[in-house]
């Protein structure tokens with residue numbers, strides 16, 4: 238995608254990534270954005286109208302708008318003015334939300350409160366899939382319902398890393414069908430997995446599927462899969478900056494990107510291109526994770542096998558948080574081969590690194606979406622409609 242300059246249109250597009258989790262729609266389509274202006278020097282002002290003045294989602298929406306716009310190229314400052322809808326506006330927004338809720342009930346639309354996190358990298362082999370699988374497993378074992386979408390159509394590896402085999406079932410009639418994800422319960426939570434590797438058994442069939450899917454792979458995997466309620470959807474991306482990345486930006490503009498890189502600066506430069514692409518595609522980059530950072534041998538000596546500081550340097554360069562680093566540890570590879578992610582075995586030192594990253598994701602980087610009940614209650618009171626909730 239070509240470089241974009243900052244306009245009201247790019248701001249509006251980015252705002253489509255901000256979803257009111259209770260009304261199940263983005264703030265632009267809901268008519269909550271009253272005014273957008275872009276002043277000289279990249280100062281953006283947004284006027285937001287909330288359904289009710291005391292809405293507890295107020296600070297969540299504000300924070301989301303700030304984060305989304307703050308990561309757009311060219312933005313120097315974001316000012317948000319918050320107002321309250323008139324009775325007339327509220328009526329319109331509620332009827333749209335009602336329509337959406339009904340539509341969602343008949344389709345496989347992804348739950349609006351699912352937090353979508355794509356794990357991306359500039360090149361293959363940096364450990365993107367290993368990181369994704371370990372983070373997903375750790376989130377599930379803490380009680381979250383986690384979708385895991387293996388969007389690496391050609392190089393899928395998620396099924397093997399989780400010890401999943403066989404084929405996914407399709408449910409429904411010929412015209413209205415949906416793929417049912419493979420479910421793996423973990424602790425109090427569960428993983429729901431969809432991968433090319435679970436869609437076909439014979440290589441010939443796999444190639445046919447790929448031909449069908451490649452163009453719109455992400456759309457299919459999101460719209461034709463009965464994900465059910467999710468707290469998180471983690472997407473293991475193919476390396477680089479191709480069609481699949483763009484497809485995800487189009488299908489789920491609320492996606493946030495975690496970039497995985499290895500320490501060498503060279504690798505980080507490749508990763509910087511991904512960051513750039515993510516921003517130009519108006520996906521928010523939420524943070525950087527460094528993988529294969531250090532190696533500690535059996536004698537306790539720590540080596541910086543591939544140099545150091547690449548992840549932090551990249552995070553600084555693109556102005557996003559450095560989330561943490563994962564050491565080089567054969568347990569990661571062994572866990573991948575055995576179908577049991579290393580993070581599930583706390584005796585592996587590398588498990589602590591993954592868990593530390595998950596702590597930061599939950600607390601700060603991509604916290605789970607809270608359903609405060611303000612607009613949903615209002616909706617129920619007005620119309621007696623019950624809004625599907627995340628859990």
Ligand SMILES: Nc1ncnc2c1ncn2[C@@H]1O[C@H](COP(=O)(O)OP(=O)(O)O)[C@@H](O)[C@H]1O
Nearest residue numbers: 361362363364365366367529564565566569570
């Ligand atoms: N932290 C790590 N320590 C040791 N080996 C790792 C680590 N992360 C990944 N690997 C290994 O590196 C290889 C590539 O990892 P993978 O997750 O498939 O990368 P990607 O998805 O980026 O192509 C795999 O063999 C994997 O087991």
Ligand SMILES: [Mg+2]
Nearest residue numbers: 365366389394
């Ligand atoms: Mg991979």
